[in-house]
Amino acid sequence: MDLANAFDEMRGLNDGVRNAYKGYFDWLAGTPMEKLIEKHQHADLIFRRLGITFAVYGSDAGLERLIPFDVIPRILDAEEWKMVAGGVCQRIRAINAFLDDIYHEQHILKAGRIPPPLVLNNPAFRPEVLGLDLPRQIYVHVAGVDVVRVSADEFYVLEDNVRVPSGVSYMLENREAMMRLFPELFSGISVAPINHYSDLLLRTLRTAAPGGTVDPTVVVLTPGHFNSAYFEHAFLATQMGVDLVEGQDLFVEDDAVFMRTTEGPRRVDVIYRRIDDDYIDPLAFDAGSALGIPGLLSVVRNGNVGLCNAIGTGIADDKAIYTFVPDMIDFYLAEKPILKNVPTYRLSEPDDCRYVLDNLEELVVKEVAGSGGYGMLVGPRSTADERFQFRNKILAQPNNFIAQPTLNLSTCPTLVDGDVQPRHVDLRPYVLTGETTTVVPGGLTRVALRQGSLVVNSSQGGGTKDTWVLES
Amino acid sequence: MLGRTANNVYWMARYVERAENMARLLASTYHMSLLPANRSGKENDDWEAPLQLVVDRSDFLERYGVVTAGTVLPFMALDGDNQMSILSAIRMARENARATRTELTTEVWEGINQTYIEIEGMSYAKMVDQGFREFFDWVRDRSHLFRGAIYGTMRRGDAFAFARLGTFIERADNTARFLAIKWEMLTPTGRPLLAEDYFRWGALLRAFSALKAYREVYSTIIEPRRVAELLLLRRDMPRSLYACSAETVDILQSLRGQAPCTRTAVQIAERLQRSRIDGILRSGLPRFLNNHVARSNELHSMIGREFMLVL
Numbered sequence: 157m158d159l160a161n162a163f164d165e166m167r168g169l170n171d172g173v174r175n176a177y178k179g180y181f182d183w184l185a186g187t188p189m190e191k192l193i194e195k196h197q198h199a200d201l202i203f204r205r206l207g208i209t210f211a212v213y214g215s216d217a218g219l220e221r222l223i224p225f226d227v228i229p230r231i232l233d234a235e236e237w238k239m240v241a242g243g244v245c246q247r248i249r250a251i252n253a254f255l256d257d258i259y260h261e262q263h264i265l266k267a268g269r270i271p272p273p274l275v276l277n278n279p280a281f282r283p284e285v286l287g288l289d290l291p292r293q294i295y296v297h298v299a300g301v302d303v304v305r306v307s308a309d310e311f312y313v314l315e316d317n318v319r320v321p322s323g324v325s326y327m328l329e330n331r332e333a334m335m336r337l338f339p340e341l342f343s344g345i346s347v348a349p350i351n352h353y354s355d356l357l358l359r360t361l362r363t364a365a366p367g368g369t370v371d372p373t374v375v376v377l378t379p380g381h382f383n384s385a386y387f388e389h390a391f392l393a394t395q396m397g398v399d400l401v402e403g404q405d406l407f408v409e410d411d412a413v414f415m416r417t418t419e420g421p422r423r424v425d426v427i428y429r430r431i432d433d434d435y436i437d438p439l440a441f442d443a444g445s446a447l448g449i450p451g452l453l454s455v456v457r458n459g460n461v462g463l464c465n466a467i468g469t470g471i472a473d474d475k476a477i478y479t480f481v482p483d484m485i486d487f488y489l490a491e492k493p494i495l496k497n498v499p500t501y502r503l504s505e506p507d508d509c510r511y512v513l514d515n516l517e518e519l520v521v522k523e524v525a526g527s528g529g530y531g532m533l534v535g536p537r538s539t540a541d542e543r544f545q546f547r548n549k550i551l552a553q554p555n556n557f558i559a560q561p562t563l564n565l566s567t568c569p570t571l572v573d574g575d576v577q578p579r580h581v582d583l584r585p586y587v588l589t590g591e592t593t594t595v596v597p598g599g600l601t602r603v604a605l606r607q608g609s610l611v612v613n614s615s616q617g618g619g620t621k622d623t624w625v626l627e628s
Numbered sequence: 629m630l631g632r633t634a635n636n637v638y639w640m641a642r643y644v645e646r647a648e649n650m651a652r653l654l655a656s657t658y659h660m661s662l663l664p665a666n667r668s669g670k671e672n673d674d675w676e677a678p679l680q681l682v683v684d685r686s687d688f689l690e691r692y693g694v695v696t697a698g699t700v701l702p703f704m705a706l707d708g709d710n711q712m713s714i715l716s717a718i719r720m721a722r723e724n725a726r727a728t729r730t731e732l733t734t735e736v737w738e739g740i741n742q743t744y745i746e747i748e749g750m751s752y753a754k755m756v757d758q759g760f761r762e763f764f765d766w767v768r769d770r771s772h773l774f775r776g777a778i779y780g781t782m783r784r785g786d787a788f789a790f791a792r793l794g795t796f797i798e799r800a801d802n803t804a805r806f807l808a809i810k811w812e813m814l815t816p817t818g819r820p821l822l823a824e825d826y827f828r829w830g831a832l833l834r835a836f837s838a839l840k841a842y843r844e845v846y847s848t849i850i851e852p853r854r855v856a857e858l859l860l861l862r863r864d865m866p867r868s869l870y871a872c873s874a875e876t877v878d879i880l881q882s883l884r885g886q887a888p889c890t891r892t893a894v895q896i897a898e899r900l901q902r903s904r905i906d907g908i909l910r911s912g913l914p915r916f917l918n919n920h921v922a923r924s925n926e927l928h929s930m931i932g933r934e935f936m937l938v939l
Contacts, residue, residue, distance in 0.1 A: 207726065207741045381727040393730045400730045405630050416631045418786055418883075418935045 176233040224619035230601040243495030253488035255295040280470035295466040325388035348597035354395035360590035364462030372425035408451035503554040597625035629786035635936035636728035641794030643721035648771035649802035655764035656835030731787040800872035857905040873897040889930035
């Protein structure tokens with residue numbers, strides 16, 4: 157894509173200074189480049205010392221790496237945030253209603269709003285939880301909705317991420333680092349605080365406890381310290397003051413879940429699991445999984461333990477079902493969608509497929525089941541050879557793919573090679589649903605550090621920024 | 629507290645203590661090797677001592693060939709393939725800390741992570757360049773910082789107890805092993821002590837930070853018998869077997885007074901309390917020490933089974 161024609165978060169489309177950046181722009185103009193670079197290096201030291209690292213799969217040398225952190229914040233003013241916050245919360249409310257519906261009465265299928273096979277034959281649909289009544293009918297307690305911007309008032313949602321979204325620890329640590337590096341900025345500019353996230357999360361998780369539990373015991377379930385997001389699991393458990401457990405620490409007995417402690421078994425009421433459905437119970441799902449807890453599903457089904465997120469949420473963030481979220485908003489909430497969906501071509505449809513194959517240079521093609529930026533083709537940035545290979549993959553299994561027009565993501569000034577340059581960004585706010593659906597003001601801003609690149613995933617060389625929402 | 633977590637905290641502390649004691653042993657060996665080379669061949673004997681702690685000595689001989697300061701030091705300090713090296717111990721300590729960082733305060737975690745980052749950036753060339761003593765002092769300081777951070781910042785709960793337990797179990801084990809290795813090398817048979825011997829015994833006491841204490845307690849010249857008494861039986865010497873055993877008993881009693889492992893710990897401590905140094909020396913110090921190491925291992929396994937669900 158075209159950096160020059162992209163909407164810039166600081167400068168807009170011409171060389172003005174947008175409202176959100178008024179205070180910061182003056183500070184940046186008055187700050188020598190050397191100082192910025194020095195702070196940048198200092199930030200690296202802080203992150204390494206704190207051990208804020210992630211593991212990169214498939215790279216043998218560095219088991220742990222830092223996600224590059226950029227010291228220039230991404231800033232939204234109160235008006236812009238109101239729209240984003242309202243939009244993401246609206247989607248998650250609709251998605252929770254959708255999940256409760258398709259695991260019970262399936263009104264939306266009966267009304268013909270979504271073709272039934274798309275849901276019922278989908279591997280992410282879990283018949284195991286049909287008819288299961290959850291506390292407050294909530295399936296998605298934590299969501300990380302990926303939002304991108306293309307102009308002053310146009311935001312699109314790329315994905316809803318309602319399985320096991322990650323990255324919130326970076327949102328929190330980025331803010332910590334910024335306050336440590338630039339305290340003077342925070343006294344001059346009123347940035348909405350976000351560090352109550354962990355308290356909100358704990359409160360949210362407690363609402364998932366089996367009915368009538370007094371003072372529920374909550375745990376965070378991690379695949380273990382070799383997992384790429386282990387830092388985050390440990391971070392959240394520490395912040396909430398709850399135990400961080402692995403599958404081997406839990407067991408099922410008398411239709412309840414217990415953890416093995418130094419003082420004997422202790423009952424667990426809510427599991428904030430950071431493990432996918434497939435691995436969570438070897439008796440019910442992937443039998444080869446050593447990460448899960450045998451028998452967990454039956455305890456869940458009997459309502460004796462709460463799982464966050466619930467089993468079966470994956471059906472709502474399937475890339476094919478994604479296209480129906482605006483319909484869900486209309487069907488369940490009778491509201492107009494606040495944020496746009498990216499127009500999506502389903503390659504299972506012959507017409508769509510033909511169009512996509514004829515226009516590969518213009519489109520982004522994604523694997524339906526892919527994530528993390530793996531297995532995708534960015535048309536305008538691809539070579540003829542890459543397009544040829546993708547064409548063959550599509551023809552072999554068209555059902556596996558969707559395609560979307562390439563959005564010209566907004567850019568944000570970023571420190572690159574000793575200079576401030578525009579780089580494309582996205583935004584992932586974290587939506588919590590307990591007694592109500594809320595979102596802390598901000599989120600994780602990811603930035604594609606390579607010039608012109610639109611892929612912001614950390615596994616693909618992306619970095620992160622602190623995200624500021626101005627209070628007024 | 630989770631049994632697995634208790635196990636991680638315990639091993640984290642054991643590995644830090646092991647790194648420190650290995651640095652102490654190497655520092656004192658280095659110190660002894662600085663004697664004027666009036667008795668050639670003795671230097672290499674000194675460097676045999678640390679190798680006695682290694683499980684697979686043939687691995688060392690294959691990769692390094694001869695036993696000298698220039699081979700044993702890089703092998704025991706910085707060789708990641710040697711499980712007994714300081715580097716390996718710090719790596720393992722950090723790995724255990726990482727697996728259980730929710731139980732640690734920021735100070736404890738950051739301290740251990742920083743130690744790991746710094747030693748990963750260390751090379752033998754740098755060690756030679758800055759001086760061996762500097763390196764060993766650094767390892768010891770990092771261990772002091774670790775214990776200090778635990779003592780000064782952690783809630784007196786299970787994690788604190790298991791970290792302290794790991795420290796004292798490992799320390800007692802290391803003190804016993806090192807003394808067993810050094811004792812025979814340092815004890816002359818059938819001749820009075822020479823100036824050189826005093827130098828060596830002094831270096832040994834210094835390895836346990838006990839030279840000053842020896843002077844205070846005995847106010848006399850160094851006698852091997854008294855060195856042994858100081859390092860085995862004195863309750864007021866923080867690195868002695870008796871002191872470590874008594875601490876272990878206190879911790880286990882606070883955790884679970886009636887547990888079988890607690891009873892075993894009490895028996896070990898009582899045996900040390902009852903023993904007199906002359907009796908121990910009559911039946912042989914190495915035998916006594918080996919027996920102590922075996923009993924400590926048994927205690928370690930019982931703690932694993934009873935608290936950490938280790939099979």
